[in-house]
Amino acid sequence: MARKMLRDGEQKEYDFDLFVIGAGSGGVRASRTSAGFGAKVAICELPFHPISSEVVGGVGGTCVIRGCVPKKILVYGSAFRGEFEDARNFGWELDEDIKFNWKKLLHNKTQEIQRLNGIYKRLLTNSSVTMIEGEGKVAGPHEVEVTQLDGSVQKYTAKNILIATGSRAQRVKIPGEELAITSDEALSLEDLPKRAVILGGGYIAVEFASIWRGMGATVDLFYRKELPLRGFDDEMRAAVTKNLEGRGIKLHPQSTLTELSKTDEGIRVVTDHGDELIADVVLFATGRAPNTKRLNLEAVGVETDRTGAIKVDEYSRTNVPSIWAVGDVTNRMNLTPVALMEGTCFSKTVFGGEPTKPDYKDIPCAVFCIPPLSVVGLSEQQALEQATSDVLIFTSSFTPMKNTISGRQEKTVMKLIVDSATDRVIGASMCGPDAPEIMQGIAVAMKCGATKKQFDSTVGIHPSAAEEFVTMRTLTRRLTVEPKI
């Protein structure tokens, strides 16, 4: 069905109202919502492959193909080991050693991401978005070039161009680095490692540590700081660390890898402390960089920052008026729901007649270690930095009911941070089973400006872990704020 162009009195005619480069979370959302406002939209994307590169990717993007979705599937798979351990004191007579068939899970995971890739393609088609396979680059303020698989180049003109090419895992430049893998490969390994070494302190490193440990591997996790998950609430980082250790992951804080080499027994890993380990797999989980190198941005004048991220204003517009960018390529908050928000706001602004800025306040998120961490609002450290009045900290640390029977020595920790002047809850966090599920509703409450009094006056759902959030009666500590001069 041919879509009519949106006319607005200009003399130029374009092939499309909008050309989107990259069909990941942000790109697909922006395409569909723009088409919903009547725009004629095209989107280009690299051919599908679980492991990304400059020439392969796939509709659905990182989230669907090699991020959130496969990651969560592997976490589910891995978490069963803990369930089997817990089941015994509930009366279940399981064998000591239950075998895990990685290839079966890998196969089922791959099927699922392919299914979702197909769904995303249908979503685009059903929205009347023209899908083009190939590598897109910006050729001018209103021009996109797509290099197709056969090498041929097609040119398209568009009133607006949206760049949504996402990001890709970075590697560390140490001798033997070619022996290491990134998260792309880790999600699609042929064989499960028996011995895994992970370099990194962020959520990807921590999640893979939990995943491989649950699948039976020995895991050594190296990170530069004292604790992993820099930027998160320190008390929660400590809780996560304790849990990782409790589950048998070997932690190496304030440490990094200096050299990798191949031996008959596996990969020889040397650390900056002079230690040596042998590993089957070495994972670099040291950060992701925006995919902007081959977009031809300098020639067109689109500015990027030091990390390669595209600079945008509050409406996601680049310094070139007809060129916009959303998602990881802008390196604002690299989360799928944020890319979706940016994509929707872009569409409303450009085609909906309603200029809309994405709102970055109080965005909840989760780290899917086992057990998981979830947070919304300020950490204690952030609260103290920003405070103009005393900050009240309420914490609860308890053994969840399931663990009192299973015998698992693992506590759940929950925390509310309250501004004493307004009684508003300005931060909430939890490390324990189901934390991400629990935190979503808390995030809605925070969006409503919930006060501690409103939390406390909400009746609990019993028995649950979540009810602890509405029964924290006793102040744990008060952070006094010196008057600022």
Added chain:
Amino acid sequence: MARKMLRDGEKEEYDFDLFVIGAGSGGVRASRTSAGFGAKVAICELPFHPISSEVVGGVGGTCVIRGCVPKKILVYGSAFRGEFEDARNFGWELDEDIKFNWKKLLHNKTQEIQRLNGIYKRLLTNSSVTMIEGEGKVAGPHEVEVMQPDGSVQKYTAKHILIATGSRAQRVKIPGQELAISSDEALSLEDLPKRAVILGGGYIAVEFASIWRGMGATVDLFYRKELPLRGFDDEMRTVVAKNLEGRGIKLHPQSTLTELSKTDEGIRVVTDHGDEFIADVVLFATGRAPNTKRLNLEAVGVETDRTGAIKVDEYSCTSVPNIWAVGDVTNRMNLTPVALMEGTCFSKTVFGGEPTKPDYKDIPCAVFSIPPLSVVGLSEQQALEQATSDVLIFTSSFTPMKNTISGRQEKTVMKLIVDSATDRVIGASMCGPDAPEIMQGIAVAMKCGATKKQFDSTVGIHPSAAEEFVTMRTLTRRLTVESKI
């Protein structure tokens, strides 16, 4: 430590400021908070026994000893069967038939309730509450008689008396009814039934159906209506029923039991449809009645209603000015957190100088079937009844990620009910894994008067089930309200 009486200028002197009859959720909460306001408090409770009667009970009450806590433990134990089934398509090579040792779980459950019973006793002692073991009854407006286990009777005087004796499972008067058990026995059975018959449509019946099914029994569930869980949202009741069937529970709607008799093969059960079953266990889960028969209430002038529940005003005061009642014995909303709320409000009113009415609006609750149901606010039916403007219904029905891999044919259903005039979310419900944990934060949001717009502007936590609550963009149906004359 002897507590001084609170004086208020009256000439009479009492042994205590407050005498509480019954040390369950409401009684313990009221005792401790009243003592916290400086009151001299005594509490009496029957000796501990997992199976209650008119002469045995225990500190902690129904919730701790034979309700919420042991129920949840059994639900955890039972839910592992489903986890084992799910684990296979995640790669785990489990035996087809995994043996379940009920006695082990029973033992661990019993240990836990005994541990909690001990904790509750310590909580009372640490609050300087005088604990008296025995059966209490009201002897006069300021007089309580406690009959101790040895038969001796002690009299006590108190300025205020609080009745918090809770409720007990009712039995159905059919021939052979003595062969049936109630939930008390069900939580402490010697042997796991292979064939269970359950009569009842409420949460207790549904929960035990799930529990025994997970433990490997065949379960036949009989209830009077078309669907179980009368009073809950009809759409959600349908989902629960579908899930029960999907898990292999045999449902017998619009049916009841007419006769039980003992045979060599087990209990012979006859239904009103003329069907016959043989069962190892027949559970009556047909309701609970307030424990007021032996309290001597008529003699003192404390009014009760037809069900035997003590009539109270909004402050939990009975028809006798200084006699109060909280919890299940007043049959308002029979949930532990509500009893806790009533107990706290009572204390504030009587001893805290701050008359406080319990707030029954938007109280969340959960049914721990497998998977569970959780709700807060109005059902669709209630919303329509009360509506003065159109009611907007948003629903989401999806296969949770875990099931897309495991192959379990079970969908999660989520629902938001919105008042079109104010955009306020007036009801929320969910049937699916983790629903009770998810609903708690939603309940806080509702307490804050959250609008659909606020829900929609909250960024999702990804990947989770809960994020569906903030991404329901498409109206499912609009219920138009005829203008009321």
